[in-house]
Amino acid sequence: MLLKRVIPCLDVKDGRVVKGVRFVDLTDEGDPPELAKRYAEAGADEICFLDITAAPEGRGTLLDIVERTASQVFVPLSVGGGVRSAQDMRDVLRAGADKVAVNTAAVDDPDLVKSCARRFGNQCVVISVDARAVPGQTGRWEVVVQGGRKPTGLDAIEWIDRCVENGAGEVLLTSIDRDGTQEGFDIELLRIVTERVRVPVIASGGAGTPADMIAAVTEGNADAVLAASIFHRDIHSIDAVKADMAAAGVPVRLGGGNA
């Protein structure tokens, strides 16, 4: 039986991790590979880098980070942000990433998921969906892009169905309404999506406590939970979250570590 994953997400801008990350004894608090390694040692089941560099010339920097991370982190590595084409995806995979998440680019080019899945296999194509509840309409969410700023008019549930049909091997599902609130995941959204698709669904947006992680898995049927700030600010450590999940009967990998 597959174990439930806990994934810390690091926002990377111009080669540095942004949003406060706190480890007391780090020599360089903003260096992505060093932080990734630290999280792997704390029991992260996977590391997610989200590149939020606006300028296209920042791409080379990201590849260098992926390469340096893959040389010292021995858990799976997912990379998202700024991947516009199959060629971009190839570069990120060759640098040592295991999976690549596409978001805005998939909305702009509906064939992108299909062509990447054909070329590299479903297992490395993650569709990242930012969903916002449609006001006044229970059970409806709209896909938004560009970090939640731009509405697309797409129904999130139909969009996810389409991407999975096209070969996406995993869904990274972020509730924009909950993102950054630490008020818990959108369980209703998770439940609807996990009932419809056969590929793993990663819950994102709203993690505040270990109880939120447990609810995402037991009530929302998520396969993995992703969080940023509660880990970065050291409010909860990854191994403590996993110990709580295990105590609640959720199958997780304990005593993991990197090397």
Next chain:
Amino acid sequence: MTEPIRVAVVDYGAGNLVSIRNALRQLGADVSVAETPGQLKGAEVILVPGVGASEAAMGRLRRQGLVEPIVERVRAGTWFVGICLGLQLLFETSHEDGAQMLGLLDGDVEVIPGAPSLPHIGWNRLEIQQQHPVLEGLADGTPAYFVHSYVPVPADPAAVVAETEHGGRFASLVAVDRILGFQFHPERSGRDGLRMLQNTLGLIAADRPAPAEVTA
């Protein structure tokens, strides 16, 4: 001081070699990449990684002239480590696409029986079927990272060191003499995965011929 183990990682264009090369280097192995038969020379262990379909992989190995040299060297006693697709290629026929493979081990490759979802991606447990030095220091139920849909079905049940359950059960760790096969990715399985690779290098080191005795 023992000399580093000389590992030839076979590059036949099936997935990136970055992770496995880095993991072996971190463990002190002398890693080279082999794209041609000549580059297998001097290797104490031939390591075949890989993700993807078997027929395409066999086609690339054939075009690079690697099939015969690998089979001959392994039959002559060179160690072989297969990871994921590299393990599956050890067997005879793949039911994925009918590929005829290396045939170093008896048995075929089939889709995971009764799988609730495919591909099988993520962390799952190794259920130890028999003690083996590669698992030294690791407990029954140790998690490992998987990415695959197909699995080997060894004709000889004694070849199965560990099994894993995903709907049905399948062989996730296979060992026969100097052949080792991981269906999971030890290079992506954290500390436990590195321990298995370290145990593997240790096994190969212990198998080195004793230094020739000086006769008077």
